[in-house]
Amino acid sequence: DAGVIQSPRHEVTEMGQEVTLRCKPISGHDYLFWYRQTMMRGLELLIYFNNNVPIDDSGMPEDRFSAKMPNASFSTLKIQPSEPRDSAVYFCASSKGLAAGYFGPGTRLLVL
Amino acid sequence: AQSVTQPDIHITVSEGASLELRCNYSYGATPYLFWYVQSPGQGLQLLLKYFSGDTLVQGIKGFEAEFKRSQSSFNLRKPSVHWSDAAEYFCAVGAWDNFNKFYFGSGTKLNVKP
Numbered sequence: 001d002a003g004v005i006q007s008p009r010h011e012v013t014e015m016g017q018e019v020t021l022r023c024k025p026i027s028g029h030d031y032l033f034w035y036r037q038t039m040m041r042g043l044e045l046l047i048y049f050n051n052n053v054p055i056d057d058s059g060m061p062e063d064r065f066s067a068k069m070p071n072a073s074f075s076t077l078k079i080q081p082s083e084p085r086d087s088a089v090y091f092c093a094s095s096k097g098l099a100a101g102y103f104g105p106g107t108r109l110l111v112l
Numbered sequence: 113a114q115s116v117t118q119p120d121i122h123i124t125v126s127e128g129a130s131l132e133l134r135c136n137y138s139y140g141a142t143p144y145l146f147w148y149v150q151s152p153g154q155g156l157q158l159l160l161k162y163f164s165g166d167t168l169v170q171g172i173k174g175f176e177a178e179f180k181r182s183q184s185s186f187n188l189r190k191p192s193v194h195w196s197d198a199a200e201y202f203c204a205v206g207a208w209d210n211f212n213k214f215y216f217g218s219g220t221k222l223n224v225k226p
Contacts, residue, residue, distance in 0.1 A: 004155070033214075043202065043216040091155055101214065103148075103155035 004104035006092050012110045018080040021107045024073055025094030033101060034067055034077050035091040043091075049075065082111045114139045116205050118217035125193050126225045133188040133220050135177075135203030144206035145186040146214070147177055151199045159201075162186065173197070198224045 005024040013019055025032045033048040047057040052069045060067070064083070069075040079086055087110050093101040115138040125131055137143055144163050148156040160171025167179040177188045186203060203217040 042218045045214060093156075101156075102158065105153075105155045 004092055004094055004102055006090075006104035006107050008107060009105065010108045010110075012112065013082055014112050015083055016081040017111075018078065019082045019086075019109060019111070021077040021090050021092075021109070023075045023077070023092030023104060025075070025092070026096075026102055027073065029094035029096045029102075030072075031095045031101075032069060032075050033091075033093040033095075034075070035093065035103075036088045037091060037106070038088045046077070079109075082109075084111045087111050114143070114205055114215045116203050116215050116217035118201075118203055118220050120220045121218070122221045122223065124223040124225060127195050128192050131188075131190045131193045131197070131222070133201050133203075133222070135186045135188065135217060136184050137186065137203075137205045138184065139205060142181070145177075145179060146204040146206065147171065147175070147186075147188045148202045148204060148216075149173075149199045150202065150219075156202060159188070193222075193224055195224045195226065198222055 004026055007022045011019060030051050034046040035043050036046055037043045044059055046059045047067045048055055049069045052072055065079055067077045089106045089108050091103050091106045093103040095101045117136045119134055146161045147159040149159050150156045159175050160169050160177055162169050162179045170176050175188055175190050177186055179186050200219045200221045202219045204214045206214055
């Protein structure tokens with residue numbers, strides 16, 4: 001298995017632009033998570049899905065952030081408009097059943 | 113509320129020495145506990161997990177961890193550290209009533225001296 005796949009691996013954009021991060025979970029996994037990692041706040045859970053349905057989005061920082069999972073093999077995290085404080089590494093993770101999340105390599109986002 | 117504390121931000125050990133990374137959690141019931149490792153520029157890799165049963169769990173890469181309920185701890189150990197173990201280590205707790213929602217500690221960066 002290829003593991004969790006994330007794209008792009010790196011993204012540099014200007015403030016105000018829309019950013020879309022993509023994730024392909026491991027086949028057969030029914031949970032998908034989006035995390036954000038910063039030096040100041042560490043790892044934060046943003047949102048997670050079960051069987052493509054958003055279960056808890058209480059970690060999404062504000063309305064500028066949105067996430068979708070149109071099918072079992074694809075999810076997006078969108079930031080519109082982006083701000084410099086959104087600069088972070090964004091991880092996608094997936095799991096099947098009981099928690100043992102497999103993480104992707106992350107997307108390093110820099111908003112100028 | 114659940115929380116995870118890793119009191120050591122940085123630890124330096126010599127290659128071949130033993131290692132113990134501390135993790136304390138706060139939770140009202142038996143939690144699910146995890147240790148992850150993150151190498152520079154990489155995602156997190158699961159080292160081991162505890163759900164129930166034997167309180168000493170074995171993981172990959174020669175790591176083990178012991179769940180001590182009385183101390184609310186889940187410390188990670190390795191008898192002999194290799195230079196390739198230099199990385200950041202994260203302890204995480206999963207809630208019983210929402211087991212797929214993790215709470216991560218702030219991480220411990222391990223440096224290995226030759």
